[in-house]
Amino acid sequence: MFSNILLRQPTIDDGADVFYLVQRCPPLDNNSSYCNFLQCSHFSTTSVAALQEGKLVGFISAYILPQQPDTLFVWQIAIDKSLRGQGMAPKMVKHILERPTCSDVRFIETTITPDNQSSWRVFEKLASQLESDLKHDVFLDKDQHFNGQHESEALVRIGPYR
Numbered sequence: 001m002f003s004n005i006l007l008r009q010p011t012i013d014d015g016a017d018v019f020y021l022v023q024r025c026p027p028l029d030n031n032s033s034y035c036n037f038l039q040c041s042h043f044s045t046t047s048v049a050a051l052q053e054g055k056l057v058g059f060i061s062a063y064i065l066p067q068q069p070d071t072l073f074v075w076q077i078a079i080d081k082s083l084r085g086q087g088m089a090p091k092m093v094k095h096i097l098e099r100p101t102c103s104d105v106r107f108i109e110t111t112i113t114p115d116n117q118s119s120w121r122v123f124e125k126l127a128s129q130l131e132s133d134l135k136h137d138v139f140l141d142k143d144q145h146f147n148g149q150h151e152s153e154a155l156v157r158i159g160p161y162r
């Protein structure tokens with residue numbers, strides 16, 4: 001299914017392409033291109049780029065929580081519209097987990113808005129594939145933290161998966 005898709009660590013040269021990919025993947029928040037350059041450099045060993053014929057078609061930014069070295073935090077997932085629904089996102093998360101940088105990782109965390117059903121499905125499927133539990137709680141509340149300007153973000157936690 002993904003025979004023509006290359007998964008690899010991002011490099012700083014991918015930063016601008018990540019900026020434009022995220023722009024065409026609502027409801028993701030657009031970060032500054034500077035932030036995308038940091039994701040592609042400082043966080044490259046825990047992030048992944050998907051390329052099709054040299055074009056960036058998928059990106060996951062993630063990092064290991066500074067105070068919890070057993071937890072990979074998935075920041076954003078962006079899959080080009082043309083490739084959705086084929087299991088790319090869970091496959092890309094597992095690609096990161098297989099790296100030596102993640103050898104101590106036993107938990108995966110992310111945040112999801114209540115209405116992003118596709119994103120919920122990605123993490124439900126991931127929990128099932130890793131034969132792990134999925135728990136969720138409120139992380140950022142619409143009124144308390146976003147002044148009513150952004151949907152609440154649920155903190156989703158999967159694991160321990162090994």
Ligand SMILES: CC(C)(COP(=O)(O)OP(=O)(O)OC[C@H]1O[C@@H](n2cnc3c(N)ncnc32)[C@H](O)[C@@H]1OP(=O)(O)O)[C@@H](O)C(=O)NCCC(=O)NCCS
Pocket residue numbers: 025026027028075076077078079080083084085086087088089090116117118119121122125
């Ligand atoms: C959410 C997202 C990352 C999922 O990536 P993906 O590679 O399509 O993930 P999957 O193939 O595992 O599909 C996940 C679910 O998306 C839904 N889906 C299927 N086809 C779809 C399509 N063409 N378009 C949108 N969603 C679709 C299904 O509910 C699917 O679950 P299922 O496998 O149980 O049917 C992708 O839709 C995306 O980039 N969305 C925009 C940005 C976003 O919301 N990011 C996540 C927040 S961090």
